[in-house]
Amino acid sequence: MRSRRKDPEGSKGDLLSMHDDYEGRLAMGTPANLNGDLKTARVALYLQLSDCQHAVVARNAATEDLLIQSVDFAALNETLLDKFRPEVVVAPLFSEGFDIVDVAEALSFAGFFGELWAVGPDLPNPGLIEREIREFAGHIQFRIISDPRAAQMASGH
Secondary structure, three states, rough: OOOOOOOOOOOOOHOOOOHHHHHHHHHHHHOOOOOOOHOOEEEHHHHHHHHHHHHHHHHHHOOOOOOEEEEHHOOOOOOHHHHHOOOEEEEEOOEEEEEHHHHHHHHHHHOOEEEEEEEEEEOOOOOHHHHHHHHHHHEEEEEEEOOOOOHHHHHOO
């Protein structure tokens, strides 16, 4: 099931577009991080992650089947989602210029139905952020990937 559709349960359009998905993935090229089959790879958009945040995601989430495309938050719109057709979007919980709520709002507005992963420091009450995301984008599967080294993540090291 593709995640970037108005109908989260799937449709004939999804079935007809499977070939287009495969062709689009071939056009993007095979990234160095992909260990699995290109046909079954899931496309992930990484929004302005620091090197430390990349490492945190790699340690704490199954990324071996991800075909990763790094993009700027400012470029996040329906056209970009149609081009890459991501199933997963990964972004900093807090960043200079935007936060995960901004990302969720932009994804919801663009009709995204996939997974949103937020990378950030350990939080005393992550449920507060999860509730806020559900308010803006209840149809998006949300996950916080936390790591205690928040200072490194914030500084981009």
